Amino acid sequence: MKKKKFSWKRVVFWIVLISVVSLFVFPIFWVYVTAFKTNAAIRSTSLAFTPTIENFVFLFTTRNAQVPLLNTIIISVVSTLLVMLISIPAAYSFARYSPSGNTLLFTTISTRMFPGVIAAIPFFLLFRDLNLLDTHIGIILMYVYFNMSFATFLMYGFFVDIPEQVEYAAMVDGYSRLDIIRKIVFPLAKPGIAITTIFTLIWSWNEFFFAFLFTGKVAKAVSVELSLFWGATQIQWGAMAALMCIAMLPTLAVAIFLQKYIVRGLSFGAVKG
Amino acid sequence: MSEIRLENVTKRYESVVALDGVSFSCKDGEFFTLLGPSGAGKTTTLEVIAGLKKPDEGKIYLDNEDAADISVQDRDVAMAFEDYALYSHMKVYDNIAFPLRSPKYPEKLTKAQEKEKVEAIANRLGIGEYLDRMPKQLSGGQKQRVSLARAMVRKPKIFLLDEPIAHLDAKLRALARSDLKRIAGEMGTTIVYVTHNYREALALSDRILIMREGKVEQIGTPDEIYNEPESDFVANLVGDPPINFMDGELKKDSETTVFEFDKFKFALPDDLAKKAWASSWEEDGKNIVRLACRPESLTAAKERTSDIAAQFPVLVSERKDEEILLKFRVKEALIIASMGQADDVPGFEEPAWVQIDLSKVYFFRKTMEVSAESKRG
Numbered sequence: 001m002k003k004k005k006f007s008w009k010r011v012v013f014w015i016v017l018i019s020v021v022s023l024f025v026f027p028i029f030w031v032y033v034t035a036f037k038t039n040a041a042i043r044s045t046s047l048a049f050t051p052t053i054e055n056f057v058f059l060f061t062t063r064n065a066q067v068p069l070l071n072t073i074i075i076s077v078v079s080t081l082l083v084m085l086i087s088i089p090a091a092y093s094f095a096r097y098s099p100s101g102n103t104l105l106f107t108t109i110s111t112r113m114f115p116g117v118i119a120a121i122p123f124f125l126l127f128r129d130l131n132l133l134d135t136h137i138g139i140i141l142m143y144v145y146f147n148m149s150f151a152t153f154l155m156y157g158f159f160v161d162i163p164e165q166v167e168y169a170a171m172v173d174g175y176s177r178l179d180i181i182r183k184i185v186f187p188l189a190k191p192g193i194a195i196t197t198i199f200t201l202i203w204s205w206n207e208f209f210f211a212f213l214f215t216g217k218v219a220k221a222v223s224v225e226l227s228l229f230w231g232a233t234q235i236q237w238g239a240m241a242a243l244m245c246i247a248m249l250p251t252l253a254v255a256i257f258l259q260k261y262i263v264r265g266l267s268f269g270a271v272k273g
Numbered sequence: 274m275s276e277i278r279l280e281n282v283t284k285r286y287e288s289v290v291a292l293d294g295v296s297f298s299c300k301d302g303e304f305f306t307l308l309g310p311s312g313a314g315k316t317t318t319l320e321v322i323a324g325l326k327k328p329d330e331g332k333i334y335l336d337n338e339d340a341a342d343i344s345v346q347d348r349d350v351a352m353a354f355e356d357y358a359l360y361s362h363m364k365v366y367d368n369i370a371f372p373l374r375s376p377k378y379p380e381k382l383t384k385a386q387e388k389e390k391v392e393a394i395a396n397r398l399g400i401g402e403y404l405d406r407m408p409k410q411l412s413g414g415q416k417q418r419v420s421l422a423r424a425m426v427r428k429p430k431i432f433l434l435d436e437p438i439a440h441l442d443a444k445l446r447a448l449a450r451s452d453l454k455r456i457a458g459e460m461g462t463t464i465v466y467v468t469h470n471y472r473e474a475l476a477l478s479d480r481i482l483i484m485r486e487g488k489v490e491q492i493g494t495p496d497e498i499y500n501e502p503e504s505d506f507v508a509n510l511v512g513d514p515p516i517n518f519m520d521g522e523l524k525k526d527s528e529t530t531v532f533e534f535d536k537f538k539f540a541l542p543d544d545l546a547k548k549a550w551a552s553s554w555e556e557d558g559k560n561i562v563r564l565a566c567r568p569e570s571l572t573a574a575k576e577r578t579s580d581i582a583a584q585f586p587v588l589v590s591e592r593k594d595e596e597i598l599l600k601f602r603v604k605e606a607l608i609i610a611s612m613g614q615a616d617d618v619p620g621f622e623e624p625a626w627v628q629i630d631l632s633k634v635y636f637f638r639k640t641m642e643v644s645a646e647s648k649r650g
Contacts, residue, residue, distance in 0.1 A: 163356070163358060165354050165356060165358035166358045166359070166360060166361075168320075168323075168325045168352075168354070168358065169352065169354060169358040169359075169360075169423070170360070170371070171325065171345040171346060172323055172325070172345060172350060172351065172352045172433075173351075173371055173372040173375050173423070174346045174372060174375030174376060174377030174378060175346065175375055175376070175377075176346060176376070179376070184360060184362075187362040188361065188362055
C-alpha cells in the first residue's frame with residue numbers, strides 16, 4: 001500500500017474533530033470515572049485511582065435507588081405504550097382522512113407550543129383535587145398528555161409519506177382495510193414507529209420538571225432522585241455519578257441504535273423515479 | 274361475463290369536477306381505451322370502476338349489478354397504477370404473489386403453484402430475473418412491468434390499466450404494446466385502458482373513449498376516431514403531426530359557397546357546403562367555420578398544382594421519416610403540409626404552393642383555441 005501523503009489539512013481536520021468529540025464526550029467520561037472512585041479519590045488531584053463499586057453498593061442498599069429506577073421504568077414504558085396506542089391510529093387518520101383540513105392536527109400539536117411551566121399550576125390544582133399527586137397513574141397521564149401530540153405529529157409525517165395508491169393496490173388485490181394496515185402500512189411505517197417510540201420513551205425517562213413538581217415519595221422518578229444528592233451541606237458526588245451512569249444507559253443505547261435505524265427512505269421505492 | 278356500464282357518473286373533488294356526467298358501456302371482453310390529455314378524468318374513471326372512489330352522482334353497473342353494493346375487494350378487478358404503487362418492503366416476487374395470497378383469491382395455492390404462476394407472468398413481461406430484488410433496486414420501466422405483472426398474475430373479471438407502459442423506453446414500449454394486445458386476446462378479459470398516447474389507443478383498442486375535462490367527447494372505433502372525429506378537440510388529439518385548423522370565412526356567391534382563409538379561396542361542393550354551414554358561427558357579422566385537414570391531405574409543391582392552391586412563404590422545413598414536412602405561419606395558425614419525397618425543398622421565406630384535398634376535410638365548431646404556440650408538436 002502506498003503511504004498517504006502528509007498534509008496540514010488532515011492534521012487540522014483531526015485536531016478539530018478530536019477537540020469537538022472530547023468536548024461532548026468528556027462529561028460522560030467524567031461521570032463514568034467518578035462513579036467508580038472512592039470519595040477520597042474524587043477529591044484527589046491525581047489521575048490514578050483504584051476502581052471500586054462502593055458507590056453502587058451504597059445506592060442499592062442504603063439509598064434504595066432501585067425504587068426510583070423502577071418508578072421511572074414503569075412510568076416511561078407505560079406512558080409510551082399509551083401514547084403509541086393513541087397516536088398511531090390518530091396519525092394514520094390525520095394522514096388519510098384529513099378531517100377539518102388538518103386544523104385539528106395543528107390544534108393537537110399546539111399543546112406543545114407553550115412552555116410547560118404555564119401548565120404546571122392548573123395541572124397541580126387539578127391533580128391535587130383528583131388525588132393524583134405523587135401517583136404513578138398521575139404522572140403517566142401527564143406524560144401521555146405531553147407526548148401524544150408530539151408523537152402524532154411525528155408519525156403523521158411518516159404515514160403521509162406512504163403513497164395512498166399503495167393501499168389502493170392492496171384493496172384491489174382483495175385485502176381488507178385491517179389486512180392492509182397489518183401487511184402494508186405497518187411494515188412501511190416501522191422505522192417511523194420505532195423512532196417515535198424511542199423519542200417518547202427517552203423524553204419520559206429524562207423528564208425532570210413535572211416529575212419534581214408532581215411526585216414526592218411514592219412515584220419519585222430517577223431524574224428527581226438525582227437532584228437529591230445535592231444537599232444543603234454536601235454533594236455526594238460518587239453516589240450521584242453512579243446513579244447517573246445507570247440513568248444515562250437507555251439514552252446512550254438509543255443514540256447508538258438510532259444511528260443506523262434512522263433510515264426514512266423505505267417508502268420511497270414505491271413511487272416513480 | 275363482465276360488462277361495465279356507467280350512467281351519468283359525476284365525481285367532484287372539493288371545487289374541481291373530475292367527472293361530469295360520464296356515461297358509457299363496455300362490452301364483455303372488449304379492449305376499451307380512455308384517451309385524453311392529463312387532467313381529463315381518466316384515472317378517476319378507473320378509480321370509480323374499481324370502487325376506490327365513490328361517485329357523487331350516477332350509477333356504475335358491473336354485469337348489470339349496481340356496483341354501489343359491491344366492495345372494492347369483491348369487484349374482482351385487477352389494476353395497474355400509473356405510479357406503480359409497488360409494496361416497497363416486499364421483494365418483486367412477493368409483490369407479484371400478493372394478489373394470489375389474498376383472502377379473496379378463490380383457491381389456496383401451494384408454494385409451488387404460486388411460484389409457477391408468478392414466474393410465468395414475470396418471464397412473459399421480461400422481469401423473471403429480478404424476482405429476488407427489492408422494488409427500489411429497479412428502474413422505472415422495470416417497476417412498471419412489476420406493477421403490470423401483479424395485475425396480470427390472476428384472471429380477474431376486469432383489468433384496469435392506468436398508463437401501464439408509459440414509462441418504458443420507446444423500443445420496449447412498442448414491444449410491450451404488441452405483447453399486451455396478444456395477452457389481451459388470449460385472456461379474453463374486459464380491459465379498460467388509460468393512456469394519453471393516441472398511438473397506443475389506436476393500436477390496441479376495440480373502442481376508444483375520448484375524455485375532455487371530465488366529459489365524454491366521443492366514443493368510437495379507432496377508425497372512427499381517426500377518420501370521423503366529431504370535434505376539433507378529437508381531431509387535434511389524434512395524429513402526428515397534428516391536424517391543421519383554419520378558421521375561415523364562408524361566403525355565399527350566388528348559388529355556390531366559397532371558403533376563404535387568408536390566400537386560400539375556393540368554392541365548396543354542395544355536400545361540403547352543407548356541412549360547413551351547419552358548423553359555422555357568426556363573428557363580427559361574418560360567417561366563420563373551422564376547416565380541418567390532416568397534413569397528409571395538405572400537399573405542398575414548388576409549382577402551382579391546381580387553381581385552388583395558394584402560395585405562402587415557408588417557415589421551416591422538416592424531414593419526417595420518408596417525407597418532407599413544410600410549416601407555414603398563416604394568420605394565427607401554424608399550417609403543416611406534406612411535400613412527399615421531394616429533392617428540391619424550399620428554404621426559409623421561399624414561397625411554396627399549398628393545396629387542400631377537399632375529399633378529406635372536416636368542418637367543426639370552434640370548441641378550443643388553436644394558436645401556433647399551443648399546438649401539439
